[in-house]
Amino acid sequence: MQKIQTIVWDWNGTLLDDVELCRHTINRLLVKRGLKRLDLEQYRRVFQFPIIEYYRKAGFDLEAEPFEVLAHEYMAYYQPRSIQCALQEGTQQVLRLFQHTGLRQVLLSASRLDLLKEQLAHYPIEDRFDQVLGISDVYAHSKAALAKRFVAQSGQPADTILFVGDSVHDHEVASAAGCRCVLVAAGHEHKEKLLRCGCETVDRVSELPALLGIVPEVG
Structure with missing residues (x-):
């Protein structure tokens, strides 16, 4: 180059x-809704943009619960903890x-x-x-x-x-x-x-x- x-x-x-924090955060949302956790391999394979598609692949039913609600719940947990990431x-x-x-x-x-x-x-x-x-x-x-x-x-x-x-x-x-x-x-x-x-x-x-x-x- x-x-x-x-x-x-x-x-x-x-x-x-912040990969582990993000995986932990999404798993908190999944478990709360009776869904399966993602291990690191699964997380890296389903993660994508736009983030709404990643949420679908992770297992959330976005017809039953709007993406916007999930996104705000995610950020409320993630943001204050993110400053502890290396x-x-x-x-x-x-x-x-x-x-x-x-x-x-x-x-x-x-x-x-x-x-x-x-x-x-x-x-x-x-x-x-x-x-x-x-x-x-x-x-x-x-x-x-x-x-x-x-x-x-x-x-x-x-x-x-x-x-x-x-x-x-x-x-x-x-x-x-x-x-x-x-x-x-x-x-x-x-x-x-x-x-x-x-x-x-x-x-x-x-x-x-x-x-x-x-x-x-x-x-």
């Missing part, structure tokens, strides 16, 4: 290691390295913007991002429009912008915006699903510098 000027990072699962291994080092090499970094998430900023405030990485972008509700339908608007307003050629995420949707978003994409298989979706996207896929965030030909300075 060459000529990348901007990295657009996904948050949940890519930089924030960052993915290597996140701080990679963000610092990319900033020092002159790359612009943007955080773009399908999370509601105020909740995203509330989470981010608890981690020592806020100053690594030139912009933080989120959506206006908690339903996580899509961030494609947000991404297209960012690329259009960036003043940069789309092929100099790299999206980094952990989901098939991140690849869809990058493609819709005309940008490149790298997927990280440590997050919410199963690696087999990510590989089918046909873009570069790594196991950890820490592998990204080498992929981009960026070598940390020694000493």
Whole structure:
């Protein structure tokens, strides 16, 4: 890869290691309704965007109980606990390295913007991002429009912008915006699903510098 000027990072699962909290939260909702829990393998295979489809695959009857009710119950449990999650291994080092090499970094998430900023405030990485972008509700339908608007307003050629995420949707978003994409298989979706996207896929965030030909300075 060459000529990348901007990295657009996904948050949940890519930089924030909240997979187990999310699985625990969805299992609380499932058990409360007499439904089966998801193990980690099942969780990563059914997880997808839009989130409403993930809820259907997880087993919820959305005819009997509206998705909006489930989504608000989910967020009420998840949000206050999310600040206890760790960052993915290597996140701080990679963000610092990319900033020092002159790359612009943007955080773009399908999370509601105020909740995203509330989470981010608890981690020592806020100053690594030139912009933080989120959506206006908690339903996580899509961030494609947000991404297209960012690329259009960036003043940069789309092929100099790299999206980094952990989901098939991140690849869809990058493609819709005309940008490149790298997927990280440590997050919410199963690696087999990510590989089918046909873009570069790594196991950890820490592998990204080498992929981009960026070598940390020694000493």
